[in-house]
Amino acid sequence: MTFQLTYRSEAIEGISMEHINTILQTSRKFNSAHNITGCLIFYKGFFVQLLEGNEEIVKALFDNIEGDKRHNNVDLLSQEQVEQRVFDGWDMAFLNPSEEVTNGKREALLGTLDELAKDEKTPNFTSKVFWYNVETLLSDRGFYQSRSRE
Numbered sequence: 376m377t378f379q380l381t382y383r384s385e386a387i388e389g390i391s392m393e394h395i396n397t398i399l400q401t402s403r404k405f406n407s408a409h410n411i412t413g414c415l416i417f418y419k420g421f422f423v424q425l426l427e428g429n430e431e432i433v434k435a436l437f438d439n440i441e442g443d444k445r446h447n448n449v450d451l452l453s454q455e456q457v458e459q460r461v462f463d464g465w466d467m468a469f470l471n472p473s474e475e476v477t478n479g480k481r482e483a484l485l486g487t488l489d490e491l492a493k494d495e496k497t498p499n500f501t502s503k504v505f506w507y508n509v510e511t512l513l514s515d516r517g518f519y520q521s522r523s524r525e
């Protein structure tokens with residue numbers, strides 16, 4: 376069994392790609408050493424992340440992440456024990472979709488995310504919540520619209 380968790384948060388004003396790269400470096404080092412996998416989305420000042428691995432390690436890591444000064448309003452959306460990982464082999468996949476969006480690939484990307492959020496093959500609730508939030512963020516809807524900046 377694997378423990379899976381997803382949350383969203385708001386990056387501090389003026390966060391730079393340097394900050395993000397530092398986060399990714401730390402994450403990849405720690406996560407690969409502790410068999411943690413997952414995916415981090417950064418778009419319009421919001422983060423959405425999915426983490427999976429040993430329950431105690433994931434929960435301790437999340438406590439750490441929650442206290443990180445590079446973001447605020449950390450909102451835990453879902454957590455559960457699952458049969459299989461969604462990001463097996465990814466110490467931390469990263470997607471910053473601005474380019475795809477300006478490239479006219481927006482519709483394709485949103486379509487794919489929509490499929491992933493609904494797909495019966497998506498193995499569990501937490502990963503559906505993750506994909507649903509990514510899709511909502513990228514289409515500037517709901518929670519992400521009301522607080523969207525840029």
Ligand SMILES: Cc1cc2nc3c(=O)[nH]c(=O)nc-3n(C[C@H](O)[C@H](O)[C@H](O)COP(=O)(O)O)c2cc1C
Nearest residue numbers: 398401402403405406422424439440443445446467
């Ligand atoms: C949005 C976001 C996502 C993060 N994801 C991870 C992660 O997956 N793995 C990790 O080790 N640190 C991650 N961090 C960094 C942790 O918050 C923290 O800096 C790291 O655990 C090192 O903590 P320490 O300096 O107390 O040792 C993330 C930080 C932010 C802001």
